[in-house]
Each structure stands twice: as C-alpha cells, then as structure tokens.
Amino acid sequence: MKILILGAGQVGSSVAANLASEANDITLVDAKVELLNELRDRLDIQTVVGNAAHPNVLEQAGVEDADMLIAVTNSDETNMVACQVAWTLHHTPTKIARIRSAQYLAHNELFIGNALPIDVLISPEEIVTNYISNIVEYPGALQVLDFADGKVVLVGLRAYYGGPMVGHELQELRTHMPNIDTRVAAIYRRGRAIIPMGHTVIEPDDEMFFIAAREHIRDVMKELRRVDKKNKRIIIAGGGNIGKRLAERLESTHQVKIIERHPERARHLSQVLSASVVLLGDSSNEELLLEENIDSMDIFCSVTNDDEANILSAMLAKRLGARKVMSLINRPAYVDLMESHQSIDVAISPEQVTIGALLTHVRKGDVVAVHSLRRGAAEAIEAIAHGDENNSKVVGKRLEEIGLPEGTTIGAIVRGKDVIIAHHDTVIEAEDHVVLFLVDKSKISEVERLFQVGITFI
Secondary structure, three states: EEEEEOOOOHHHHHHHHHHHOOOEEEEEOOOOOOHHHHHHHHHOOOEEEEOOOOHHHHHHOOOHOOOOOEEEEOOOOHHHHHHHHHHHHHOEEEEEEEOOOHHHHHHHHHHHOOOOOOOEEEEEEHHHHHHHHHHHHHHOOEEEEEOOOHHHOEEEEEOOOOOOOOOEEOOHHHHHHHOOOEEEEEEEEEEEEOOOOOOOOOOOOOEEEEEEEEHHHHHHHHHHHHOOOHHHHHHHEOOHHHHHHHHHHHOOOEEEEEEEHHHHHHHHHHHHHOOOOEEEEEOOOHHHHHHHHHHHEEEEEEEOOOOOHHHHHHHHHOOOOOOEEEOOOOOOHHHHHHHHHOOOOOOOOOOHHHHHHHHHOOOOOOEEEEEHHHHHHHEEEEEEEOOOOOOOOOOOOHHHHHOOOEEEEEEEEEEOOOEOOOOOOOOOOOOOOOEEEEHHHHHHHHHHHHHHOOOOOO
C-alpha cells in the first residue's frame, strides 16, 4: 500500500515506523529537513521537505497514485487543506486527518459529504478522554480496551501480593468461576512476555491482559487481584481540552475537582462545567493538594501540556496518599521510565493511543479495530472472518488447526450478540469477529494474510 504521511512529529514518525516495518511504501512530508534526514536514515521510507498542504509538495511526494493520505501535522488547517487538495486534484481514495480544535469538531456539517473530503477524522483529545474514562470505570485496571462495539473488553492489570489468584495456576480460574468464561491473553513478567498456559503460575507484579464479555469484567478482576473500591473522588490536574472533556464526562457520576493555573481558563471552566469544582492553582503545590484532601482521593489524573509537570504532580499526589495516579506523558522515554519504576500507576501515551485509532484504518484483511499495547511492542486487533472453508484460512477451522504466528493468541470470538471465549476446539464461522493478541507486533502482516479471502498463507 502506498501511504503519504504528512507531519513528522511524534504521531507521524511513529505511524511511519509502524507501517514501514510491514512492507508498505511510505513517504513522509514535513518542513524540518534535519528531522526527515534522521527518520530516513533510521526507517525504510522516502521523505519530502515542504509545506504539506501545497499541491506541488504533495505531487512531489507521489499523491497522484497514493492509496492513502494521513495528515497529522500540528496544524488542523494544514491537515484539512491537504485532504481537500489531494481529493480535488487527484481523488486520493482514503484521507485521514487529525483535528484537535473543538471549534471545528463542534460543527459536524463540515465533515459530512464532501464539504471537507476527510474520510476518517481523528481527534486525539476525544480518544484519550475515552481511554482515561475506561480506566476510571474499572478500578485496578492499567488499560481497558473495547472490541465488537463494547461487547468484549480486554483489560490489563497488575497482580498484587496477596491477591486471590497469586501463587495459583491459571487453570484454577475455571474452578473459581465455573459460570464465567475468560481467557488470559498475555502475561508480562519483569518486562518479558510469557504465553499463558493452564499450568502458568501467577506471580506478584505480573502484568496480565485478560479478555471477557463486558458484563463479566468486574468478576474476573476480583479473582485476579485484590478488590478495589469504586472510584468516586477524582482530581484532574490541567484544564485544557482533555481536562475539560474528562471533567464533562465524569462530573455527573463522580465528585470531580479540576486544578487550572491560568485565571482566565479557570474562569471559563467554572462557567461551562456544571458540577465540577474548579480550583485556581498549581497542581504540584503540596499545600493545595493537602487542603483538597489528596489522601482521600481515589484518582489523581494529570493532563497538562507539560510532561514534567504531569509526572511531578502525579508522583507528589501518590506520595501524599492518592489511591491511584495517572499521568499524560508525550515523550516515549518518559513513559518507559515511569512504567519500569512504577513511579506512577498509569502512564498514558497520547501517541500510542492515537496510533491505534489510525492503524485501524490501515490494516488489511478487514481488521476493524487496533489497539497498541506495551508502548507499541504488542497489539490487540479485531478482525472479521470472511469467506468459506474453500477460500479462507480460518473459516470452518478449529483454533488448534490455524497456523497462528508465534506469540499470537485468539482471545474471543463475537458471533452476532454472543461472546465466545476462545478454546482450542472453538470453530470459527463466517462473519465472526475475532479478537487476537499479538505479543510481537511484527507478526501483524501474517495475521492479516490469514484473514484475507483467497490469499495463501505463507
């Protein structure tokens, strides 16, 4: 597939790295020569220097025969104009644009039909807000991902010393929960992936990913770790787009306080938020946090535009007694550092969360959902099985008969309204939605070929 990526920032360069490793023809456009030179030396891609919205720059990048254009520059206007130019002059088939401004997103009519010819609209703030809201809904979760319109949920959590299943084999889960079906898709122990087997013993601090029907998630979590009480009291540090959206999403069901350091923005928040308490101040101010009873808070979530401020305020909140702290961190090196040392409970990478949404529209073989895991090293995907026993490598086959790549597991199948947790003798039928977990993301092209009708699997 020939793909043009506009913008070599964190998202653009990460998407380029993801797709270039999967034998796509990638051209990256940006105005920064040094950045493009570094990426070209590191990745198997082509680069073009210039304004990504200019017709001549797009033509130089090969827009006339591109299959897809992904516009993720830092400018909403550049992204929108680039899509318009690509469609008007060359009828580029698929155009994806990242739009951040709420002023544009508030007017859906801009993106209906060909008013602005954007096929897929990506709003990082909305994606991150949904991501955080899911974690808030399930106390104890490190990551919560939806598949099949929310029927199936993949949850990542950390096993704690003294938890119900710690020291026990995974096969005992069925004994503990005879009426609930679930599957542990992967275990990470001291940073190394372990393929779960029935005799695998759960150890303290294991990071576990399990899959189950949505209605069973809480029951499974109770078996895998100590029971956390429901999240009720929340402090949000930062009243920007994400902080405001998060407060709006949670204030009807939670006690929300939002800390904003800029007086004008704090005044605006106090006017538009109906139930949240808006505090003017610095979220890394110890006195302020103590005055707001940080030690009685269920969640402290720092979502400012400053990585260092987010990390420091979250670490301070944790030291002062907040039950769970989350921090928005843009720099990948910081995410790795915080997660490896467990300095904060959940490090949220907007880059990785957004990449998942983008990859959903790039994957082949009718892949309808993609979630990036473990800082992009692993993936969870939802694919639809098409065809029949004669032209499909999966339809009509028992799972044990399917030649899945090493490190790949099928966690669940959604058939109509039914959720079927995968076992070795489960048979895949046409139009099943199949949820897979890939420990090694480089195997994705092999999985895609499995789900392509009439394509021989090699």
